[in-house]
């Protein structure tokens with residue numbers, strides 16, 4: 001047992017020159033790097049959101065942790081070992097939810113049971129499938145995108161993994177299904193101490209369910225840490241623009257409207273009371289970093305540097 005579910009050190013993934021060029025205006029560290037120089041540690045038993053713009057490297061990071069891709073540089077460990085050795089203890093649901101289209105729902109669950117004889121929880125799988133009113137005799141190819149997601153999540157959860165890697169699991173679910181399956185995931189995490197790492201674009205939904213955040217942009221980790229710590233490290237301020245000197249604080253975003261200056265910053269010391277500092281919401285924090293790709297990152301690595 002280790003208290004670290006996942007750790008990356010200077011982790012990088014470069015795709016071939018032909019295919020690895022970033023899409024314009026999106027991610028890209030140049031030269032085909034999908035992910036570069038990522039260092040972070042995710043404690044066990046936490047629910048971690050991986051957020052970032054399209055092409056940021058989220059899927060690449062999850063596939064590296066699942067052992068489906070090999071790093072080009074650096075290292076990732078999961079559950080205290082390398083991803084290939086941890087595979088039986090890890091559940092992974094890829095963005096496109098690959099399943100065998102010719103099999104029925106019931107046959108798909110049987111294959112899951114066959115592949116994971118020691119850990120399979122048939123009752124959990126059936127409960128998730130029947131909560132979606134899926135006919136066990138329906139073939140996978142006849143299911144909607146959201147119904148396939150439900151089957152993929154049933155497979156991943158029934159495996160009773162110690163670490164669950166989910167690539168945009170909620171993207172094609174209706175709001176009720178999203179709510180119900182999010183509840184199932186959270187109770188799995190609470191009851192069994194499962195670590196969940198989940199990429200998502202729906203940041204507003206993550207604040208209540210996630211403890212930890214990784215914000216990836218341009219192939220690099222820009223924010224990493226417990227959500228409470230990250231929120232506490234930032235403030236939203238509002239001040240008269242001529243009176244406000246934002247030095248020496250780290251400004252993530254600032255805007256002047258008339259004589260009023262509003263900003264989201266990382267305070268370096270006490271802020272004047274008349275700036276009316278408030279704690280940002282997770283959505284405000286993430287949006288500010290997404291709108292400002294040049295803002296200085298805040299990760300355990302950068303905290304250590306600034307402490308030196």
Ligand SMILES: Nc1ncnc2c1ncn2[C@@H]1O[C@H](COP(=O)(O)OP(=O)(O)OP(=O)(O)O)[C@@H](O)[C@H]1O
Nearest residue numbers: 015019020022023034053054055056057058059060
């Ligand atoms: N198999 C691949 N071959 C070549 N380039 C790839 C491959 N997979 C991803 N990339 C590139 O790596 C970068 C990161 O892609 P990735 O899919 O990890 O991003 P993402 O954050 O998951 O994006 P999205 O939110 O759109 O799903 C992109 O520039 C992408 O074009």
